[in-house]
Amino acid sequence: MSFTPDIQAFCCHYTSQQTLAEGKEGLKEDGMPENVTLNRLVCTGKLQVSTLLKAFEDGADGVYVAGCPADTCHNVKxxxxxxxxVAAIKKALSELDVEPERIEMFHLERGFHPEFIEAAQVMNKRITELGPCPLKGEKK
Amino acid sequence: MIIAERKPINEIVNMVSDAKKILLLGCRGCVTVCSAGGEREVEILSSLIKLGMQKQGKSVEIIEGTLVRQCDKEYIDSIEQWKGQYDAIVSMACGVGVNFIANLMPSTRVYPAVNTSFFGGSADQGVWTEQCAGCGDCVLHLTGGLCPVARCAKSLMNGPCGGSVDGRCEIHPDVECIWQSIHDRLGRTGNADAMKAIAPIRDWSTAGHGGPRKTLRDDLTV
Structure with missing residues (x-):
């Protein structure tokens, strides 16, 4: 049975500049999976654990965060x-017997880089293979 | 402050697995400062419980609230505002809070969401260390302000034990030998003679070994 995962990406202003410049169509041409929803933030440091969990509550099969390289973040840390x-949520997912790789952190260079698209493709492939998120509930 | 740590989420979900409506209560006291049970942690745990229940094919409604403290009757009484809206309370306060809810609300199911760990302080961002054992008979005036009851792995009253190496504890090498530190500190502060005194055999009845403890301040009661 075919399965198209719902993937929510949280990207900082700097790593996701490409999205602004190219727009949705441009990204699609570059190979961005259409089932990845981009949520842009001023800085990934602003992200709360509860925001990422809410994405799962809202039905995401996978979630990832794209922020600056760890040692050269625009906002330092x-x-x-x-x-x-993200690591805290991986631990919580493990406690719930859910694959922790359903959430991932990517440290990407700022600006235009193929890695931005690659991160989305990596997650799309991974989550497609894992199947629907068990947190959505077992069918009764 | 009292240091606590959230229980594994599966343990919490199993406690409340038959509840349909939960009142999830944080505390603005110690557990907020040690990031175990404040408003932010309530928000996170609420999501995790919902996800955990959903995974089991169940749905649950959660009311989120955070009390000023859960160790005072007047604040516990404010739970009345949610009367009839829940069938179980999950408290993110320390064990005192859970007990207070149980004491004051005899017919309400209440569950702990955290493990209450120790009395400690922030050693660094995200790091808390035990500093006091609440033993009820403080000896800090004899030990340079450093507590051998809480901070010596053997709670020795006449230390060091002889097993420490380079000032580190033989049981936990990542921890300083507090008796070494006590000796060093008393020397530095011109009080080395204090170490010549032998501490007598200790009466531990004040440490809770004689049953639950109580403090009564007659000047504060009316």
Missing amino acids: GSQRAAKR
Whole structure:
């Protein structure tokens, strides 16, 4: 049975500049999966654990965060903070017997880079293989 | 402050697995400062409980609230505002809060969401260390302000034990030997002679070994 995952991406202003410049159609041409929804933030350091969990509550099968390289974040430690919060959710998912790789942190260079699209493709492939998120509930 | 840590989420979900409506209560006291049970943690746990229940094919309504404290009757009484809207309370306060709810609300189911760990302080951002054991008979005036009851792995009253190496504890090498630190500190503060005194055998009845403790301040009661 075919399965198209709902993937929510949270990207900082700097790593997602490409989205502004190219728009949805341009990204699609570059190979951005259409089932990845981009949520832009001023900085991933602004992300709260509860915001990422809400994405799962709202039906996401996978969630990822794209922030600056850990040692050169525009806001110094923003992407390091985001990585810690992603790690906290990985732990919580494990406690719930859900695959922790359903959430991931990517540290990407700022500006235009193929890695921005690659991150989306990696997650799309991974989550498609994992199947629907068990947090959506077992069918009764 | 009292340091606590959230229980594993599956443990919490199993506690409340038959509840349909939960009142999830944080506390603005110690557990807010140690990021275990404040408003933000209530928001996170609320999501996790919903997700955990959803995974089991169940749905649950959660009311989120955070009390000023859960160790005072006047604040526990404010739970009345949610009367009839829940069938179980999950408290993110320390064990005192859970007990207070249980004491004051005899017919209400209440569950703990955190493990209450110790009395401590912030050693660094995100790091808390035990500093006091609440033993009820403070000896800090004899030990340079450093507590051997809480901070010596053996709670020795006449230390060090002889097992420490380079000022580190033989049981936990990542922890300083507090008796080494006590000796060093008393020397630095011109009080080295204090170490010559032998502490007598300790009466631990004040430490809770004689049953639950109570403090009565007659000047404060009316």
